[in-house]
Amino acid sequence: MRHTFPRYAAALALLCAVASATVARTAEYVALPGGTFESVLPADGKSADAKVAPFRLRVTPVTNGEFLAFVAAHPEWRRDRVARIFAEARYLQSWAAPDTLGAAVLPEQPVTNVSWFAAEAFCESESARLPTWYEWELAAASDATRVDARADPAWRERILAWYARPSTEALAPVGGEANLYGVRDLHGLVWEWVDDFNALLVSADNREQGDPDLLRFCGAGAITLQQRENYAVLMRIAMLSSLKAVDTTANLGFRCAKPAPSENTR
């Protein structure tokens, strides 16, 4: 009996240590209210606003360090073991080895060269999913003070400036300036996968849109793009809709999203 107390104490201490380590590593999510907003992709394919339910979004993109921990816990996602159906040959190619970042790759940099399947699997390991396009676009419409800064030409210029930077520059660590919701790095760091990347359906030729090719597209045909002055967002859609789920690029990363906590679990 005399010995049980220290043993419990030790177990408790260990538990606390594990718990605090877990807390330290748990990704931070912030709540976004959702709502109705004017998307570049009309919800009815013509002009209707997008409706977004309240959700939570990861504050920063997933980093190399975080993805390395994921790969260690789920070795089927190592680049030397991943099934080819889930990721092409360039998957995680910038890392020094399948289980090592190496000197040139920093743990705080956003992970890139990840396929859509790998990004989904990572998010599932955080009990999350990739954000939908509308969720990402809604979050990315805000700046530090405004819910929707998209009509401000100065703001649009600032975002566009990023695209002029050479893509060979090393990626900055995550943790840029927060927007109104507290979300960081939506612009200016990496492209990001969205859950419905294969739902964007942009026709290559705008002239086709009045005359949807019914043999290719069921329903209302190709989507009409709105807000043509919003180039930065349109470029994202063009890029995302050109990708296959196994594709990886040196500038394409991701972050995860979760539904809003329900009333009884809050």
Added chain:
Amino acid sequence: MRFLLRLMRAAFVPLLFGAAALFWAATSPARGSEVPTDSLYRLDVPLVDQDGKGQHLADRRGRPLVVGMFYTSCHNVCPLIVDTMLATERALAAGGRGGVDVLLVSFDASRDDPIALRRAADSRKLDLQRWTLARAEPADVRKLAAVLGIQYRQLDDGEFNHSSALVLLDAQGRIAARTETIGTTDAAFIAAIDATLAATE
């Protein structure tokens, strides 16, 4: 003698298990080896068919399969997808020998329950010996579309915009051929089905 009997009795049970295992291995060629790294059967897609029966996509391992996606309330392209596949079947050299299995999975997880799938199968008089109409959960529909290279998007009114493709999987679940020709048959796709069926026999 008694010792020998005991020995035989002791050996009998493991022997029986061994024989059963051998028999199982011999009769389950699909499970005999690892699923290839480029096989769609690496993806776990739980499906429910038009009879309400659960199955996994990977259960189809061992036989060639044509996979497509559709939804039952669609009036433009989806009937054409079925028409195209029916015409493709009729054009197969292997048609007389049982043909190829066909699996159509719905985009519309909320409305296409087994009853709706069954109604669609009956109205098109599909041969359910080879055809399966199935539904999956939305996250699995998204993943299946991703491996098949099919784009789709639900609109406000519940309709879907989608691209159309028929994808031929070989017995191991690897993509052997793919066609986006809908409304008329694709000779190269038909030839690929014939070749894949012949290679599997």
